[in-house]
Amino acid sequence: LQVFPGHSRTSPMQTYQASCIFDGKATLAEGPGWDEERQAIVWVDIEKGKISRFYPSTHRNETWAISQKVGCVVRTSGGDLLAGGQEGLLKLNPESGEVTSLQNPEPDLPVNRFNDGKCDPQGRLWAGTMSCEEEEGAGSLYRITNEGSIKRMVESVTISNGLAWSQDGRTMYYIDTPTRHVDAFDFDPVEGEISNRRHVIEIPKDMGYPDGMTIDAEGKLWVALWAGWGVGRWDPSTGELLAKVQLPVECVTACCFGGKDYHTLYITTASRDLDEEGHKEQPQAGGLFAADVGVAGLPTPVFKEA
Numbered sequence: 001l002q003v004f005p006g007h008s009r010t011s012p013m014q015t016y017q018a019s020c021i022f023d024g025k026a027t028l029a030e031g032p033g034w035d036e037e038r039q040a041i042v043w044v045d046i047e048k049g050k051i052s053r054f055y056p057s058t059h060r061n062e063t064w065a066i067s068q069k070v071g072c073v074v075r076t077s078g079g080d081l082l083a084g085g086q087e088g089l090l091k092l093n094p095e096s097g098e099v100t101s102l103q104n105p106e107p108d109l110p111v112n113r114f115n116d117g118k119c120d121p122q123g124r125l126w127a128g129t130m131s132c133e134e135e136e137g138a139g140s141l142y143r144i145t146n147e148g149s150i151k152r153m154v155e156s157v158t159i160s161n162g163l164a165w166s167q168d169g170r171t172m173y174y175i176d177t178p179t180r181h182v183d184a185f186d187f188d189p190v191e192g193e194i195s196n197r198r199h200v201i202e203i204p205k206d207m208g209y210p211d212g213m214t215i216d217a218e219g220k221l222w223v224a225l226w227a228g229w230g231v232g233r234w235d236p237s238t239g240e241l242l243a244k245v246q247l248p249v250e251c252v253t254a255c256c257f258g259g260k261d262y263h264t265l266y267i268t269t270a271s272r273d274l275d276e277e278g279h280k281e282q283p284q285a286g287g288l289f290a291a292d293v294g295v296a297g298l299p300t301p302v303f304k305e306a
Contacts, residue, residue, distance in 0.1 A: 014243035018230075018267055018291035022054055022061060026286035029268035030212065031072040031116060033300040034258030041258060041266050041288065042081065044070050046115075051083060051092060054288060056259065056266075064092055066099060072117030072127055076303045084114025084127045089144065105129075105142055105150045112138060116212055116254065118163040120172070123304025124192050126153070128160020141174065143192055146306040153194060162213025162254070164221060167298065173200070173221060173236065175210045182210060182221060184236060200236040207232060212254020212268070217296045222265060224252045231255050231267055233293070245293060249285045250278075257297020265291045 027047035041054045051073050054061045073083040081092040088104025106112050117127025131138035141154035162175035172187040182201035185194035203210045208228025221234050233243040249269040271285035
């Protein structure tokens, strides 16, 4: 077992098993967030351009098709869904199905699309872009406020991915996947500014690449592992790997806490890179999974509309 340089393991690593709760056959499921009001998971299938809402209690999955690749989705305080796609930001009215196009921060980069995005505790959306061809340094991380202002916060990003905020609101965690690092920034909750970027976790090569991410009530980070068959739990203050959720799917994309008292970890997966044999070996790839990991998570913040 490899850990962040300079730190050693002090306790046995815990292992959990995840079970498939929805065999959705998604190509690239991503961006899960918990809808407290509806007790449902909001998520996307990037490649198929679909936004979905899955209800674990009834196993019902609502889907809205968007005419572009869609990388992230968050709930708004007004009940709509705000998403980032290949043509910029858009808003979906789940009741009518109406889609409204909003701003595009990169109109000069048609090969780029939005990837992972989440709201900070103050209700601002942070969403990153990447090249569909995964060109190095072609993406950025943006901050979107309820007044509609978009500001580039991080430049030269290759695959903008996981985001999380500490419970005291003073630290933002961020992943640019190919770096194999989780980085931390000092976070100003009032102004929404970031500073003092540093590495806090290094993902060992034999565990794949860091993808989506969430944080639990104990301040530990749960990182989905692309090509890593699971989700790892790390202590960002020491870089130590504490636990792993095992999945029967190689490419694990993102996770969030939800369910009763936020005690269930919900996980999205992908089938995009599988050949015919791979689909036979991983029949649940592209499904939604759930695991009881013995710790509670935090609510998913919503986008606060003006």
